Amino acid sequence: MRRRELLAGALSLPLVLAMTREFGTAAATADEATPFDATTVRRMARERAAKPWQAARDTLSGPLARLDYDGYRTIRYDANKALWAAEKLPFGVQFFHRGFLYKDRVDMYEVAGGHARRIPYSPDLFDLSKVGKLADGDVGFAGFRVHAAMNRPDYFDEVCAFLGASYFRAVARNHIYGLSARGLAIKTAEQGGEEFPAFTAFWLERPAQEAGALVIHALLDSRSAAGAFRFVVRPGEATIFDVEMALYPRVELAQVGIAPLTSMFLFAANDRGGVDDFRPAVHDSEGLSMWTGRGEQIWRPLNNPAELQVSSFADDNPRGFGLMQRQRDFGGYKDLEARYDRRPGLWIEPLGQWGRGAVHLVEIPTDREIHDNIVVAWRPAEPIAAGSEHVMSYRMHWCWEAPWKSELARITDTRQGQSLNDRSRLFVLEAVGDKLKGGSGERRAVVTADRGRLRNVVSQANPVTGGWRMSFELQPEGAKVIELRAQLMDGDQPASEVWLYRWTP
Incomplete structure (x- = not known):
């Protein structure tokens, strides 16, 4: 199964298809409307955290429980019955x-006029003709996707999808x-296995007629x-999610990932050993970008290592x-089907003070592009105490490029x-930007390595790109x-962002 087939139909598949998912389901409420305000879900989460965790009971049976990927794709939602379609609202x-991997019920509610009402399941919402006869009863939903007029005014494009554990993805124009x-990551790349929290219920606020x-x-x-969690989703040239998270730990959380991102990197010009492929590069993301609290701007190209790497x-x-x-x-990919040149970047902008911590990068070996093998998340320096309330806010930019404009190349x-x-290994780096067009006209490359030996460090203008090139040789010495x-300098001032890289054989 190729990754491009997995993405067909806008399915948001989890990081590891065969993982064991340990999470509970939300208790269903009565069909009548119940009061709802900004504190409702926080109160539910706080009350749930005060009780012992209960694993979800897999009650899915019959043909749905036996579906494979291809069978699951035959299920089609009737677009004419989309929520709010009859009212012609902007979403x-x-x-x-x-079915398939998505056996656990996710309860869905609509919020309007300060009240929430459960959205009832009906098989009539779907084309199930190729699945077979289903058992009677309220089978329920596994997730949802949001549509809006993003690329043109007369057509509703898919903007985002929530499906599988706490995974979601989005696109911009x-x-x-x-x-x-993901909503949350726990114990990623830790011995003993990762824990996968899950969204068990959603409340969708009915938008106003002209809502953006x-x-x-x-x-x-x-x-x-x-x-x-509270998400405010704004589709556009960049699709923006404003996120408020209130976390209520049952146990001390020492290995938690906030605002976790999951992506795929198979190969590129920096990491192409043993690759026999017509394409120059295959990846959903090519690097980790960081803007630190002290103002340093960092670019860390991704790798597909031979062994698990954590930075x-x-x-x-x-x-x-x-x-x-x-x-x-x-031309950087030459893939007419996957179109990696059109994949979004995702920038996390903290809102408020996040304090001390670290950006954690996990790089997992893979030999196929259907596997997401990159995880990035923020980990607070201090564990989050059991029984506490931990509130954080951030803005997600699903974008073509980072939303802040750097003066550095x-x-x-x-x-x-x-x-x-x-x-020895020869490294060649290209830098471009307005910063390289002024100044003294002479740039020097400052390159360091914590092991091995560097030689032949060179910086030179690149008349083709209008930027500068840095090159050096690395002798690993075992x-x-x-x-x-590495960084380009103009005198004693930085001319480029900082380039970081982890080399492994």
Whole structure:
């Protein structure tokens, strides 16, 4: 199964298809309207966290329980029955049916006039003709997707989808689906296995006739914590999610990931060992971008390592971080089906003070592009205490490029290969930006390595790109992991962002 097939139909598949999901379901309420306000979901999460966690009971049976991927794709939602379609509101919502990997019920509610009413399941909402006869009863939903007029005024495009554990993904104008986000990550890449919290219920606020945003509330549950989320979704040239998270741990959370991102990196010019493929690069994201609390701007190209790699970038009150796709030319990928040149970047902008912590990057070996093998999240320096309330806010930018405009030149290319003279590694970096057009006209590359030996460090103007090139040779001298750092300088002032890289054999 190819990754491009997995993305067909806008399915948001989880990071690992065969993972064991440990989460509970939201208790269904009566069909009559119940009061709802800004504190409702927080109160539910707090009350749930005060009780022992209960695993979901898999009650799905019959043909739905036996569906494979292809069978699940045959289920189609009737777009004419989308939520709010009859009222011609600026947003429409379609629901995912339970089945395949998505066996757990996710309760759905509509909020209007200060009251919430459960959205009832009906098989008539779906084309189930290729699935077989279903058992009678309220089978329920697995998730939902939101549509709006984003690319043209007469057509509702799919903007975002919530499906599987706490995974969701979104696109901006002219994007196609790529990387995913999650509500929360716990124990990622830790011994003993990862815990996957899940959204168990959603409340969709009915939008006004001319609304430019959709408000979504979500209840999250897991063995270690419960949580309440509020998303304000604004589609556009960049699609913006404003996120408020209130977390209520059942146990002390020392290995928690806030605002986690999940993506795929198979190969590119910086990491192409053993690749036999007609395409120059295959990735949903090519690098981790960071803007630190002390103002340093960092670019860390991604890798597909031979062994699991975890990197940690300590910071205090970060200004932002994200997984970005900087190569936007079709020629950088030459893939007419996957169109990696149109995958969104995702920038996390903290709102308020996040304090001390670190951006954690996990790079997982993979040999196929259907596997998401990159995880990035913020980890607070201090554990989050059991029984506490931990509130954080942030803004998600699903975008073509990072929303802040840097005065420093950006690193646009990272290439490496064997040196012509010996077994050392040759690195070539390209930087472009207005910062390189002024100043003294002479730039110097400052390159360091914590192991091995560097030689032949060169910086030179690139008349083709209008930028500058840095190159150097690295002799590993037996080292298995080497941390590299490079930056273009104009005198004693930085001319480019900082380039960081972890080299492994």
